[in-house]
Amino acid sequence: MHARNTLESALCFSDPAQTVDAVTERIGNIIRFSVKARGRASLLLPGGRTPVAVFHALRALDLPWDQVYISLTDERRCPPDSPHSNARLVREELLVGNAAAAHFYPLHRQGVDERADEAVCSAALGMLPRPYDAVMLGMGTDGHIASLFPGAQGLQKLLDPQTEARCATTTAPSVPHERLTLTLATLLHSRWIGLHVTGQEKWQTLQAAIESEDEMTYPVLGLLNQRQVPVHVYWSP
Numbered sequence: 001m002h003a004r005n006t007l008e009s010a011l012c013f014s015d016p017a018q019t020v021d022a023v024t025e026r027i028g029n030i031i032r033f034s035v036k037a038r039g040r041a042s043l044l045l046p047g048g049r050t051p052v053a054v055f056h057a058l059r060a061l062d063l064p065w066d067q068v069y070i071s072l073t074d075e076r077r078c079p080p081d082s083p084h085s086n087a088r089l090v091r092e093e094l095l096v097g098n099a100a101a102a103h104f105y106p107l108h109r110q111g112v113d114e115r116a117d118e119a120v121c122s123a124a125l126g127m128l129p130r131p132y133d134a135v136m137l138g139m140g141t142d143g144h145i146a147s148l149f150p151g152a153q154g155l156q157k158l159l160d161p162q163t164e165a166r167c168a169t170t171t172a173p174s175v176p177h178e179r180l181t182l183t184l185a186t187l188l189h190s191r192w193i194g195l196h197v198t199g200q201e202k203w204q205t206l207q208a209a210i211e212s213e214d215e216m217t218y219p220v221l222g223l224l225n226q227r228q229v230p231v232h233v234y235w236s237p
């Protein structure tokens, strides 16, 4: 199975700091190369705790930040200053110092209904040069990526690589927040995908996903099984 091959080629480090360095170096190089080659670079970034150290390392790099276009892989439908907001996370942890010159497009607008918010999300994504130069993903211990959660309503469609929708509102059955998520098809409209996971529990989730062969139970499998874009897994305990 393709997913097994992807996991067997994972870049595994004994020290989480080395993983952060490796992910940061790769994304930094992608930004430099994309700006040189095409004049702009586009990134989709995750929320959660895992990317924070990468955000700190990235913002310290000397990069052509004013040519960098950034959005998110998913968002909670909460106020922009909420501690749960992925946009707040990116603003506070990445877009600081030189990196503040980057162009950032949040996915969510507070106070609009689901359909309008999906339109806001789709319009935000439309502001980025595509294919996206780098898509960085995290993964929950339940095997969700972006906000593609096991048991979510309509998950099959959200994981269909041919789905036309760029994004959708969704609710994580396990957590009460309403969310916006990019579809797998949108995440795959990219030149490079990195999946940054830490801890034994998440490694076991990846292995369980492969054993199960069940994308509805482990949405990460949809990413690992596809052959459209190579996925680079970065792992440390």
Ligand SMILES: O=C1O[C@H](COP(=O)(O)O)[C@@H](O)[C@H](O)[C@H]1O
Residues within 6 Å of the ligand: 045, 046, 047, 048, 049, 050, 051, 073, 074, 075, 086, 137, 138, 139, 140, 141, 145, 146, 147
């Ligand atoms: O809810 C989310 O969780 C995942 C994983 O987060 P982490 O804290 O375990 O790193 C994240 O990738 C996703 O973007 C986020 O919204």
